[in-house]
Amino acid sequence: MSLVLPAYDDVxxxxxxxxxxxxxxxxxxxxxxxxxxxxxxxFKCENLQRMGAFKFRGGYNALANLSxxxxxxxxxxxxxxxxxxxxxxxxxxxxxxxxxxxxADAPRAKKAATLGxxxxxxxxxRATQDREEIARGLVDKxxxxxxxxxxxxxxxxxxxxxxxxLLEDTGGLDALFVPLGGGGLLSGSLLSAQAISxxxxxYGVEPEAGSDGQxxxxxxxVVRIAQxxxxxxxxxxxxxxxxxxxxxxxxxxxxxTVTDSQLIQAMQFFAERMKIVVEPTGCxxxxxxxxxxxxxxxxxxxxxLSGGNVDLAAFGRLLEQGAQx
Amino acid sequence: MSLVLPAYDDVxxxxxxxxxxxxxxxxxxxxxxxxxxxxxxxFKCENLQRMGAFKFRGGYNALANLSxxxxxxxxxxxxxxxxxxxxxxxxxxxxxxxxxxxxADAPRAKKAATLGxxxxxxxxxRATQDREEIARGLVDKxxxxxxxxxxxxxxxxxxxxxxxxLLEDTGGLDALFVPLGGGGLLSGSLLSAQAISxxxxxYGVEPEAGSDGQxxxxxxxVVRIAQxxxxxxxxxxxxxxxxxxxxxxxxxxxxxTVTDSQLIQAMQFFAERMKIVVEPTGCxxxxxxxxxxxxxxxxxxxxxLSGGNVDLAAFGRLLEQGAQx
Numbered sequence: 213m214s215l216v217l218p219a220y221d222d223v224x225x226x227x228x229x230x231x232x233x234x235x236x237x238x239x240x241x242x243x244x245x246x247x248x249x250x251x252x253x254x255f256k257c258e259n260l261q262r263m264g265a266f267k268f269r270g271g272y273n274a275l276a277n278l279s280x281x282x283x284x285x286x287x288x289x290x291x292x293x294x295x296x297x298x299x300x301x302x303x304x305x306x307x308x309x310x311x312x313x314x315x316a317d318a319p320r321a322k323k324a325a326t327l328g329x330x331x332x333x334x335x336x337x338r339a340t341q342d343r344e345e346i347a348r349g350l351v352d353k354x355x356x357x358x359x360x361x362x363x364x365x366x367x368x369x370x371x372x373x374x375x376x377x378l379l380e381d382t383g384g385l386d387a388l389f390v391p392l393g394g395g396g397l398l399s400g401s402l403l404s405a406q407a408i409s410x411x412x413x414x415y416g417v418e419p420e421a422g423s424d425g426q427x428x429x430x431x432x433x434v435v436r437i438a439q440x441x442x443x444x445x446x447x448x449x450x451x452x453x454x455x456x457x458x459x460x461x462x463x464x465x466x467x468x469t470v471t472d473s474q475l476i477q478a479m480q481f482f483a484e485r486m487k488i489v490v491e492p493t494g495c496x497x498x499x500x501x502x503x504x505x506x507x508x509x510x511x512x513x514x515x516x517l518s519g520g521n522v523d524l525a526a527f528g529r530l531l532e533q534g535a536q537x
Numbered sequence: 538m539s540l541v542l543p544a545y546d547d548v549x550x551x552x553x554x555x556x557x558x559x560x561x562x563x564x565x566x567x568x569x570x571x572x573x574x575x576x577x578x579x580f581k582c583e584n585l586q587r588m589g590a591f592k593f594r595g596g597y598n599a600l601a602n603l604s605x606x607x608x609x610x611x612x613x614x615x616x617x618x619x620x621x622x623x624x625x626x627x628x629x630x631x632x633x634x635x636x637x638x639x640x641a642d643a644p645r646a647k648k649a650a651t652l653g654x655x656x657x658x659x660x661x662x663r664a665t666q667d668r669e670e671i672a673r674g675l676v677d678k679x680x681x682x683x684x685x686x687x688x689x690x691x692x693x694x695x696x697x698x699x700x701x702x703l704l705e706d707t708g709g710l711d712a713l714f715v716p717l718g719g720g721g722l723l724s725g726s727l728l729s730a731q732a733i734s735x736x737x738x739x740y741g742v743e744p745e746a747g748s749d750g751q752x753x754x755x756x757x758x759v760v761r762i763a764q765x766x767x768x769x770x771x772x773x774x775x776x777x778x779x780x781x782x783x784x785x786x787x788x789x790x791x792x793x794t795v796t797d798s799q800l801i802q803a804m805q806f807f808a809e810r811m812k813i814v815v816e817p818t819g820c821x822x823x824x825x826x827x828x829x830x831x832x833x834x835x836x837x838x839x840x841x842l843s844g845g846n847v848d849l850a851a852f853g854r855l856l857e858q859g860a861q862x
Binding site for chain 1: 560563565566568584585587589805808809810811812813814815845849850852853854855856857
């Protein structure tokens with residue numbers, strides 16, 4: 213089977229689609245960090261994106277590219293995280309009905325936010341039911357279009373607009389660090405970096421406990437792992453997709469891993485020194501930079517902070533821990 | 538005694554001085570909030586300024602305007618808060634020696650940050666010593682120049698650059714809400730608003746427990762109050778200055794007050810919905826808007842978030858409280 217991979221042209225089109233809809237998020241710097249590393253680091257703040265994560269870009273771009281018939285029938289997504297809210301919000305803005313398949317025990321706040329965007333929520337039991345099966349049932353029965361979280365050309369193209377903006381705002385970079393779950397954000401970022409700053413070394417960063425991407429890259433084919441356990445709850449995917457693996461394999465410099473405690477340290481740095489809330493998954497790229505997993509001295513370095521949707525009580529506890537150490 | 542008040546020309550000059558030194562901080566918006574209020578609200582994020590607060594603008598501008606002789610002799614400031622760090626950082630950048638008079642029981646983190654910027658810290662005992670006297674002693678003995686926290690033309694002009702940027706980035710506004718302690722930020726903001734958006738109604742916002750500004754405005758002369766108690770630790774000044782009171786009296790629409798619990802709610806909103814850390818004092822203007830202390834429907838509204846320097850453990854506890862309610 214030959215894959216039709218998205219290209220940078222698709223990212224450019226997505227960026228037109230998202231104009232005036234998605235925030236052009238700010239790029240922040242820390243002089244303290246730059247002095248410590250002897251490098252210039254630029255943070256692309258997708259935690260400050262609408263609904264708190266880059267996922268809005270891909271979700272909106274996918275929905276905006278549906279046919280009229282598809283829009284009228286509505287869409288379905290399965291997710292307990294940022295993709296659910298991204299599809300729900302995009303659907304609301306585009307006047308499309310959205311159904312989100314969510315575990316019955318998902319955090320109440322997430323369910324409330326999704327309902328708040330006007331979506332229908334279909335509960336399932338994690339222990340006994342398969343969410344993909346439920347979603348595909350809705351596709352068959354109600355004619356809904358499934359919006360996958362990452363392995364989808366328009367989703368990837370939408371996610372690529374964040375790094376396009378970053379590179380436009382900073383000029384060329386020597387290295388770029390991007391959180392890696394299913395690979396939608398990394399794939400899109402690779403398309404933009406290749407086109408705008410072709411010498412830039414792009415790294416994907418996974419939680420150590422969920423290194424399926426790194427294993428896949430080493431092996432040369434997609435490796436599926438058991439459900440990993442990490443505080444990076446947006447990067448607990450068990451396997452890359454076909455599109456995302458192809459793009460990553462072609463263009464990435466390397467895939468790196470960081471530990472949960474490195475993620476917590478990074479969260480604390482962002483709250484204390486940079487005054488921003490970044491969720492654990494959003495810190496993956498930054499943690500690789502803070503711990504200098506590759507040499508960075510003298511370089512211009514980009515980091516994508518992918519999201520800021522962290523439970524407030526959990527965030528508070530982590531900050532208190534950090535303040536006491 | 539006739540006062541020589543700073544004018545908008547001084548703000549323009551300050552903005553040249555600060556170019557490439559201070560961050561041009563981002564302006565953020567929340568669609569959720571705008572829908573709730575039926576208004577368009579623009580947040581000028583000085584919590585994302587260098588050293589975490591607008592104070593860097595005024596401190597740097599004051600030091601940059603010293604004579605060569607004054608620079609060689611060095612500067613002194615008394616503060617346990619953001620002004621101390623602003624003067625220390627500005628002095629480091631300009632190669633001037635700085636002495637900060639700080640209470641012996643000031644938070645260790647604040648002392649460490651000030652020392653980290655290369656300043657000399659002189660401790661005093663809050664119970665038995667007067668910090669102004671100590672600072673003036675250093676002026677007499679060592680020939681240092683005192684950099685006051687707010688009642689100083691170059692400090693006011695520097696602080697005014699934040700709202701100059703805000704109005705340049707947003708276009709004219711109908712209303713603007715600014716935190717009020719000693720009045721440096723509000724005075725500078727008034728100069729910029731008068732010049733760029735003369736119909737804009739500018740409000741200063743104080744903690745309810747420290748309403749000396751409001752009392753002064755009502756009375757028509759500076760009222761001094763006892764040391765107030767509020768979590769807005771950057772707005773616990775006992776009286777406005779002569780320059781700041783004059784400018785406020787001439788140009789402000791009104792002075793408003795908010796409670797500590799309104800400040801905590803605002804902090805939680807910023808962390809949860811907008812993914813930014815704002816210190817209690819930094820939330821003063823926002824709390825007035827969130828609680829609609831004046832009618833805002835259909836208006837374009839600016840809010841200055843003045844700083845983000847809040848103790849991490851305290852911040853965590855406040856977030857946890859909020860999450861549990």
